[in-house]
Amino acid sequence: MAKPIVFDGPGEMGFHVAKQILAGIFGASHHGRRYLLGCPTGRTPRPVYRAMVQQLRENPIDLSQLVLVMMDEYLTATDDGIWRLAPPERHFSCKRFAERVIVAPINAALPSDFRIKADHIWFPAIDEPEEYDRRIEQAGGIDFFILASGAGDGHVAFNPPGSSVQCRTRVIELAEQTRRDNLQTFPAFGSIDEVPTHGISVGLRTISEARKCSLLLSGSGKKEALKRIAAAGGFTADWPATIVFECSDREILADRAAAGL
Numbered sequence: 001m002a003k004p005i006v007f008d009g010p011g012e013m014g015f016h017v018a019k020q021i022l023a024g025i026f027g028a029s030h031h032g033r034r035y036l037l038g039c040p041t042g043r044t045p046r047p048v049y050r051a052m053v054q055q056l057r058e059n060p061i062d063l064s065q066l067v068l069v070m071m072d073e074y075l076t077a078t079d080d081g082i083w084r085l086a087p088p089e090r091h092f093s094c095k096r097f098a099e100r101v102i103v104a105p106i107n108a109a110l111p112s113d114f115r116i117k118a119d120h121i122w123f124p125a126i127d128e129p130e131e132y133d134r135r136i137e138q139a140g141g142i143d144f145f146i147l148a149s150g151a152g153d154g155h156v157a158f159n160p161p162g163s164s165v166q167c168r169t170r171v172i173e174l175a176e177q178t179r180r181d182n183l184q185t186f187p188a189f190g191s192i193d194e195v196p197t198h199g200i201s202v203g204l205r206t207i208s209e210a211r212k213c214s215l216l217l218s219g220s221g222k223k224e225a226l227k228r229i230a231a232a233g234g235f236t237a238d239w240p241a242t243i244v245f246e247c248s249d250r251e252i253l254a255d256r257a258a259a260g261l
Contacts, residue, residue, distance in 0.1 A: 014047025
């Protein structure tokens with residue numbers, strides 16, 4: 001059984017992860033290279049982003065070479081049935097989340113020459129999803145990937161149960177349980193009928209190739225997810241978040257509520 005590191009609350013857990021990320025960015029900058037950070041949206045990573053803001057206010061560092069490699073984006077269909085990335089003005093847009101929840105607060109804490117650049121927020125392209133993996137590889141690979149597990153089915157990014165450990169960035173039909181989980185992530189959804197049915201997402205292999213992966217579980221709603229992951233001890237396709245075990249440098253983090261304490 002894999003034993004998680006348990007924190008009193010999500011704030012402490014977020015501080016722990018943010019400290020590692022900022023140290024990594026500083027080290028990469030010192031050596032003149034970019035730092036690629038794999039980022040999810042939703043509730044779980046918010047304390048990490050808030051902790052980054054807090055630490056940067058106290059000790060500003062240059063983030064101009066930081067690249068945010070966003071995990072996924074919802075797709076919406078046009079009137080003629082063509083899939084498009086969700087418009088950034090929609091409340092569930094991951095691009096909107098990246099700009100408003102991650103980049104804007106961080107940049108507000110930094111002098112102008114230290115800020116994250118607009119073209120350093122990456123999303124996969126719907127016309128050529130596989131190009132995302134090539135772009136990541138050509139940039140030197142992902143340095144750190146923040147991960148979260150779906151409460152009901154263990155999805156990570158939009159990868160549903162049954163996803164291959166070898167899968168790459170692609171268009172995915174969202175599992176019904178994933179869509180139900182996302183009703184909690186985006187409260188403005190009135191019902192499951194309003195949750196998009198498709199998305200574009202990095203694959204499990206994309207995640208596992210990161211140099212470091214941290215899987216975060218917070219709140220009592222993630223108790224079952226933590227039990228499943230800890231008991232697995234290795235990758236199992238029926239709970240995709242177990243991809244963390246395929247990462248060469250990994251940690252599983254939980255707060256007391258998720259750990260049932």
